[in-house]
Amino acid sequence: MPPNKTKERAFKDPNSTKSKLSAPIAPPEPFKLPPPSLEQFLPELSKKHVYITHIDVKTWEFKRKIFMVPLAMNILIILALLWRARSIGPYYMKICFSITGKVNEMTLDTRRMTSSDIAREILRRASKFMADLLLYIFVWPWPRDFFAGRVIGNPIAWRFGVGFRDKEIIVRRSRKWINQLGNVFDDNSPGTQLLYSNIRQAVDPIWMNEKTGYLMLNKEWDLDWKSMVLATKLVDQRKMALDDFKTTVLVYNEEFGWMASGVVVPQGSVAEEEGRRKIIAFKDELTAMGKENLFFKWIELVQFESSKPGAFGSAEQEKTTAKAKAMFEAQGVDFDQFWAKIGGMQGMPGMDRI
Structure with missing residues (x-):
């Protein structure tokens, strides 16, 4: 999210050769430099994304009930996929053997079949293959990411690392809309207005009170499971305080580095x-x-x-x-x-x- 050259010149002193060695200059409102207490946490975040941290204070019993729903759903999906693989596996194996020259009941004797029969059999086999391919592309990623996601971690690793607590640190990460952002200091750009809009909705107090952290996954925001485990460990080790993760927006800029804001507000009084x-x-x-x-x-x-x-x-x-x-x-x-x-x-x- 580099600022444009016009904005960049506005924040630099071209006559100073020591600016890079001096203390960092505070970014324009509504942003500010993050507190020193976050220095241990920020290096683990991706500079390509916007983050929102907050503390989820729903009871641990409620959080456990909520978590049991996707856990059960993903287990059922895995069982269903295993059943499908077991039932359809021999079918595909026989087709493979037939292709390699090993005759079996799936081998087609095209010399004795009519063109319509051949076409019908090809369509039948292709439809089965396509259905299984769609299951693999669109359904399998759900349990795979739930149990073994690697890029931002996964819910299972999060729960094993954190457990269920009355006060939990939640870290949300922007999704693909971040690619439209551009210069965050240009209030008139569509990207900045999109940033303001998405953040205001995400930190709305009424909306946040209605949902526990796990339910804040949506088309604008992902949950950064790895960062949540790391943040919790830092608090447990007393290297950071729980209050350091109160509702805060974190944005990276090449000019100022990581910037923080309690609330990002668009044009208004x-x-x-x-x-x-x-x-x-x-x-x-x-x-x-x-x-x-x-x-x-x-x-x-x-x-x-x-x-x-x-x-x-x-x-x-x-x-x-x-x-x-x-x-x-x-x-x-x-x-x-x-x-x-x-x-x-x-x-x-x-x-x-x-």
């Missing part, structure tokens, strides 16, 4: 950008505390209060804040301390007059 950032920080902090349910209770409370007849002005917002404070403290969360930690309530959608 500063207030809109701040609102999105606050929602993500709000949700991530509650998730880290094991109080994710408070995030949704807060959303429901603000939506309910703001939808009442009349304006949702300063007085109404203060009353809503008082109710939220009681709700937080009922679950043992210091309301004032919590908001101070994420930078205050200013900018939160629906609470702009506090």
Whole structure:
């Protein structure tokens, strides 16, 4: 994803011969240099892809139930393919022997057959071969990648390496759409807009809460099983902290190296950008505390209060804040301390007059 020459000149000092030896220059917003704690993890990532890390806080029992479904499905597929191979194997072997001159019941005596019979037999054999070929091309890769995938690892190796935990590190990797990206600093390019769109959908708090990490596989994002095992090992060995993998977007650029962003936002007002950032920080902090349910209770409370007849002005917002404070403290969360930690309530959608 190299930047174009125009952008590249904009970030370099042509009069300085020491720029390469100096400290790295911070990339333009919304990106920033990744924290030093990620230095052990980033070299293992492919520079050709965009990554999203986050912490999956669904219960380990729920994750196990979800995982059992594809596990059972892939075992059944393997059994079905083995049955097919066992039943059709002798058929193909006899055809091969017939070709080599060993006469058997599959050998055709074309001198005594009509043209229509020959054509019918060729079509019958070709249809069987084509059906088995399609099974090999389109069905066999599912269990093969599930049990023995190598490029980004496989789910079985991930589960054997990590097990089932209440807090798991999830690493998503971009699929083929990344080839359309181009210069990530050109907000007007279709590739950058596609990047923004795919990332915003992928880090949407409501969407992420509805799915455990395994269910986030889709046409835009793959799961990097190897990276998830590595990240978990680094945390288990206390070389990194679990919080280092909170919701973060990682993009590589030739000018700045790896860049990080909590949320990548397309064109919009500063207030809109701040609102999105606050929602993500709000949700991530509650998730880290094991109080994710408070995030949704807060959303429901603000939506309910703001939808009442009349304006949702300063007085109404203060009353809503008082109710939220009681709700937080009922679950043992210091309301004032919590908001101070994420930078205050200013900018939160629906609470702009506090």
